[in-house]
Amino acid sequence: MYKSVVRKFLFQFDPEKIHHFTFSTIKTLMKIPLVPSITRNLFSVENPVLEKNLFGLKFKNSVGLAAGFDKNALLFDEFANYGFGFVEIGTVTPKPQPGNPKKRIFRLREDEALINRMGFNNDGVDVVVERLKKKRSNIIIGGNIGKNKVTPNERAIDDYLICFEKLFEVVDYFVVNVSSPNTPNLRALQDKEPLTELLQTLQDANHQKKQPKPILLKIAPDLTDDQLKDIIDIVSSTKIAGVIATNTTISREGLESEHKDETGGLSGKPVKERSTEVIRYLADKSNKAFPIIGVGGIHSEEDAKEKLEAGADLVQLYTGFIYEGPGLVKRINKSLLN
Numbered sequence: 001m002y003k004s005v006v007r008k009f010l011f012q013f014d015p016e017k018i019h020h021f022t023f024s025t026i027k028t029l030m031k032i033p034l035v036p037s038i039t040r041n042l043f044s045v046e047n048p049v050l051e052k053n054l055f056g057l058k059f060k061n062s063v064g065l066a067a068g069f070d071k072n073a074l075l076f077d078e079f080a081n082y083g084f085g086f087v088e089i090g091t092v093t094p095k096p097q098p099g100n101p102k103k104r105i106f107r108l109r110e111d112e113a114l115i116n117r118m119g120f121n122n123d124g125v126d127v128v129v130e131r132l133k134k135k136r137s138n139i140i141i142g143g144n145i146g147k148n149k150v151t152p153n154e155r156a157i158d159d160y161l162i163c164f165e166k167l168f169e170v171v172d173y174f175v176v177n178v179s180s181p182n183t184p185n186l187r188a189l190q191d192k193e194p195l196t197e198l199l200q201t202l203q204d205a206n207h208q209k210k211q212p213k214p215i216l217l218k219i220a221p222d223l224t225d226d227q228l229k230d231i232i233d234i235v236s237s238t239k240i241a242g243v244i245a246t247n248t249t250i251s252r253e254g255l256e257s258e259h260k261d262e263t264g265g266l267s268g269k270p271v272k273e274r275s276t277e278v279i280r281y282l283a284d285k286s287n288k289a290f291p292i293i294g295v296g297g298i299h300s301e302e303d304a305k306e307k308l309e310a311g312a313d314l315v316q317l318y319t320g321f322i323y324e325g326p327g328l329v330k331r332i333n334k335s336l337l338n
Helices: 002-010 015-029 035-043 076-080 125-132 153-167 186-190 192-207 225-238 269-285 301-310 319-324 327-337
Strands: 052-054 057-059 063-065 086-092 105-108 113-116 140-145 173-177 215-219 242-245 265-268 292-295 314-317
Touching (some): 002 319, 035 327, 086 173, 113 269, 125 153, 215 225, 225 269, 269 301, 292 301, 314 327
Parallel strands (some): 063 314, 086 140
Antiparallel strands (some): 113 265
């Protein structure tokens, strides 16, 4: 029903406008008595077999919602009702920013993909913190952090530290985003020297806390093997908790849709294979030395299993959730039970 009716309707409208419309609709529906419990009965799979203990956290299942979907922490409690084991909010920056000019999201229907050039549009860390303080569910929350567009790379560490300190009490783990293609020069921070300095600075701040929290690094699928080797070295030297592989790609290989030449990050089915390759490379070359969260092109239970078999410990959905609907979370969890 989702693909034949709901998606057909939603896809008639501008992607960004329909995203806000959908959020408002879910928010309203979840305030109606019994709707949250009905939603949980429809989409959640509760079983101790699905639980996963990773970097000191207990996940009720391995399927999460990737950053960028609920970037302003508006619906994390509501998404818990759809069966997710964890929700990653953000990317959050110290100051609010509008992001890039619209139109900035494009559906590539023939490719079952999206291109976005949002540019870290968000309400700013202070607003997000206040929303997270009102959390009602026990869903695990990841905080994906970045730098403001106007902050030069030489001062990027300051922005990440501000977000880290302000979010510390309201998230369960952190993700350092240096891999979005939509903030000018951001990906330069993936180079070995600046990235090591950034992660070590955050780790030093982390170790000042009574109970440090896991810090993960989100990387691009466009890194070379040599750069991936550097990532393994950096994770080893800074002792961060793990890696999220991968963000969106700037590659346009094999696309057929009319919007294929739009600038921005490509997500969905076209990134699936490369994302899995990166996961397998990191897992194999590091001898599975650190946890990996796999994201990129998961549109079916088989896609999720492929990521897990390649070496991922958890998976995240974004574009697949849009194309396949909330039933995808249940199908993946049921397949993992079997």
